[in-house]
Amino acid sequence: MSELSQNHINIRVRFAPSPTGYLHVGNARTAILNWLFARHCGGSFILRVEDTDMDRSTTEYYKELLDDLKWLGLDWDEGPDVGGDFGPYKQSDRLQIYQDYANKLLAQGNAFKCYCTAEEIKEKSELAISKGESVNYDGTCYQLSQEQIRQFESQGRKPVIRFRVPSEEISFSDIVRGTITFDGDNISDFVILRAVGIATYNFAAAVDDTLMSISHIVRGEDHLSNTPKQILIHNALGHTSPNFVHIPMILGSDRSKLSKRHGDNQVRQYREKGYFPEALVNFLSLLSWSSPTGDELLSMKRLVEEFTLERLSKSAAIFDLEKFNWMNGWYLRNIEFDKITNMAIPFLEKEGYDISDETFAKKCIGAVITRADYLQELATRCSIFFQDEVMFENDTLMKSESSKKIFAEFLNETKNITDWRGETFKQIMKTIQQKTGVKGKDLWMPFRMALTGLEHGLELPNVVELLGLEKSKQFIQKAINT
Numbered sequence: 001m002s003e004l005s006q007n008h009i010n011i012r013v014r015f016a017p018s019p020t021g022y023l024h025v026g027n028a029r030t031a032i033l034n035w036l037f038a039r040h041c042g043g044s045f046i047l048r049v050e051d052t053d054m055d056r057s058t059t060e061y062y063k064e065l066l067d068d069l070k071w072l073g074l075d076w077d078e079g080p081d082v083g084g085d086f087g088p089y090k091q092s093d094r095l096q097i098y099q100d101y102a103n104k105l106l107a108q109g110n111a112f113k114c115y116c117t118a119e120e121i122k123e124k125s126e127l128a129i130s131k132g133e134s135v136n137y138d139g140t141c142y143q144l145s146q147e148q149i150r151q152f153e154s155q156g157r158k159p160v161i162r163f164r165v166p167s168e169e170i171s172f173s174d175i176v177r178g179t180i181t182f183d184g185d186n187i188s189d190f191v192i193l194r195a196v197g198i199a200t201y202n203f204a205a206a207v208d209d210t211l212m213s214i215s216h217i218v219r220g221e222d223h224l225s226n227t228p229k230q231i232l233i234h235n236a237l238g239h240t241s242p243n244f245v246h247i248p249m250i251l252g253s254d255r256s257k258l259s260k261r262h263g264d265n266q267v268r269q270y271r272e273k274g275y276f277p278e279a280l281v282n283f284l285s286l287l288s289w290s291s292p293t294g295d296e297l298l299s300m301k302r303l304v305e306e307f308t309l310e311r312l313s314k315s316a317a318i319f320d321l322e323k324f325n326w327m328n329g330w331y332l333r334n335i336e337f338d339k340i341t342n343m344a345i346p347f348l349e350k351e352g353y354d355i356s357d358e359t360f361a362k363k364c365i366g367a368v369i370t371r372a373d374y375l376q377e378l379a380t381r382c383s384i385f386f387q388d389e390v391m392f393e394n395d396t397l398m399k400s401e402s403s404k405k406i407f408a409e410f411l412n413e414t415k416n417i418t419d420w421r422g423e424t425f426k427q428i429m430k431t432i433q434q435k436t437g438v439k440g441k442d443l444w445m446p447f448r449m450a451l452t453g454l455e456h457g458l459e460l461p462n463v464v465e466l467l468g469l470e471k472s473k474q475f476i477q478k479a480i481n482t
Ligand code: GLU
Pocket: 016, 017, 018, 050, 205, 218, 219, 223
């Protein structure tokens, strides 16, 4: 167990996603770091689904979320699907609990009913802004008389419940960032229960972290401003807050917050392109953590062994797709070849290739494996072996006198060939060179273009062996006719 965790014998961490969209790589990293910490310490990893935003949360996203987490190789000890002693684990099943605790805070004087309408609040804050004053809640409803309350209710107003933020400093020690202090005077009396009786995020999360005995909260630094509010709630409920770690946001290559603009940012998108979960876990872990050995290619097992919160970094994490591709490519070439082919076949099928000859398909995969980083790319690269007609990247090359000459010679030399291998092709190229005087690039480039449609690519003898004699002749004939 790591040093900083010693005063918590029971390590209990949670991943608390909202099922309002597909799993973002930033949230996946949060899940992974929590999971690694729990597994490293022999603690518990809890999945809590924060679905109190009924308009945006869907069952579909909930299911996909669980599916993506499992695909990553994560498992949880407690959660909505597996149960546990601290359930229910879906916040929509805990609404009564939040109402009870809101009433408790009301009774204790930590919270109050507020009858101000949204329009009134908006007007007041606009006025405050225009005067350069604080936009904090102005205290209108601190001490309403019974008469005022009756009046509001007769107008049909439904109150929200606000937490009464004390005028004091709120300090906590972040394991990565050290002591962080907020001034209560800068925090508005925030809503904990909406008029419809549904808890807000800050309240539900703080109640649950308390009731679920969470020992460490590891989450993105976008939640930093929520932390003092949650600490106030923990305290009002008579509990000590968990330990906090806020990890830096993931940025795109231009150092702005990672978004759609930067390309794929959902786990699902990488999954669909044939990236490997091991590679994604490896890559995302290293976005804000590093191994004490400095190694970068780390299995899940090693990550679990080496992971400690102390090695989390506070500097921004850049999502470098090139690096991820490199890493995934390493996995592609180091996972057992049989496993790779099994995973790659569906991608070849999706491209519409005829893969009825599995041995042939395997050979094709083997031929391009050093030229691809993920399975979809690998499948695309295999196209040269499955096409019935070649589309030339550049057909001027096909039209020259010298090309016509060498192609004609190829058809001539292959007339009586029966045993077709890469070696046979090499031999024939030598003969063509001797007979026509064409050599080097002038010889090989036209053939490459004629046989694959590409200017650059794989070793040509390997390609033609897989293409077979008939197709090779057919493609050369087409090139002559171009
Ligand atoms: N539901 C919140 C989110 O997805 C959880 C934040 C937290 O970890 O407290 O951002």
